[in-house]
Amino acid sequence: MIRDYQDLTMTLEPENEDAPRIKAPLKLPRSQTWVRRTFPSRRLVLILLLLSVILTISVIVFGVKGHFYNSELKETQDSVKSLNETVGKKFASLQDKENDSDAKLKEMEAKVKQLTEEADGATTHVLNQLKELRKNNIALNCDYQDFKLNRTDRKEACCPKGWDAFRRSCYWENQSGKSWEEAKAECESYDAHLVIINSYEEQQFVAVRVRPNFMWIGLTDRSGSWKWVDGSSYTIVSWDWCPEQPDDWYGHGLGGGEDCAHLHENGCWNDEHCSRLFGSVCEMEMDN
Numbered sequence: 001m002i003r004d005y006q007d008l009t010m011t012l013e014p015e016n017e018d019a020p021r022i023k024a025p026l027k028l029p030r031s032q033t034w035v036r037r038t039f040p041s042r043r044l045v046l047i048l049l050l051l052s053v054i055l056t057i058s059v060i061v062f063g064v065k066g067h068f069y070n071s072e073l074k075e076t077q078d079s080v081k082s083l084n085e086t087v088g089k090k091f092a093s094l095q096d097k098e099n100d101s102d103a104k105l106k107e108m109e110a111k112v113k114q115l116t117e118e119a120d121g122a123t124t125h126v127l128n129q130l131k132e133l134r135k136n137n138i139a140l141n142c143d144y145q146d147f148k149l150n151r152t153d154r155k156e157a158c159c160p161k162g163w164d165a166f167r168r169s170c171y172w173e174n175q176s177g178k179s180w181e182e183a184k185a186e187c188e189s190y191d192a193h194l195v196i197i198n199s200y201e202e203q204q205f206v207a208v209r210v211r212p213n214f215m216w217i218g219l220t221d222r223s224g225s226w227k228w229v230d231g232s233s234y235t236i237v238s239w240d241w242c243p244e245q246p247d248d249w250y251g252h253g254l255g256g257g258e259d260c261a262h263l264h265e266n267g268c269w270n271d272e273h274c275s276r277l278f279g280s281v282c283e284m285e286m287d288n
Helices: 001-009 032-038 042-150 180-189 200-210
Strands: 164-165 169-178 215-220 260-263 269-272 278-285
Touching: 164 200, 169 180, 169 200, 180 215, 180 278, 200 260, 200 278
Parallel strands: 215 278
Antiparallel strands: 164 169, 169 278, 215 260, 260 269
8 A cells, every 4th residue: 555655656757857857647556446336245235135035025925915815815706606506596496486476376367267257157047047037937927817817819918017018028117217328237137128119109108108207218329320229220210309309419518429319208309418317118029
């Protein structure tokens, strides 16, 4: 070090003392700082080693945690899979029960339909039997009356009690107030129908018995044209109707026009709203 320092401060003396002195160029030693910068120091090695250890530990820790998370994820996936399988089984079970219920419901509906049809058939059969019994009873009663009166040639129908005979039909005047539809249904319950008037004589026979009451007859124009309850057509004749009738009046406030015919108090016909409560005349054709 001393030598280096001396070399650094050395000057060159000229041979001629009178000549000006010229300093010799300095010869600098190699810098130890450059050496330190070129080769890593022990401290740097320790730092790098420490960083390496930290990095290794981090990798291990994250690896362990990743394995742990993977394990938890697998467990969660297994749980979800198990839950899906359970839900699927429950859904399949419910679907089977629903299908079974639908099948039972259809079976019950079929049975109800069958029972209803059987009941309807039985009802129809019973009603037909009642009609036959009624006719037989009427026939027996007529035969008894013929025997009692020693009558061999009957010119008019033999009618049930309370019914009036005209030619081959029997007539019953029902004074109970009903709508046209209700009166029609009641006549049909007696195996009869609302009266169908086919002649002037029949018109007079019925009118005499019902005056001065309003009585439904079996005539309506609900279909757009006047027809009797048996479906036969009727052509309007002016002398059948009261003056200026039928007029299909809408001013009654009951909704719609006047589509049902009735006998007026003087025996002529009038059209009225079918919901009016009037009496009615039933007619029953007799075979005997």
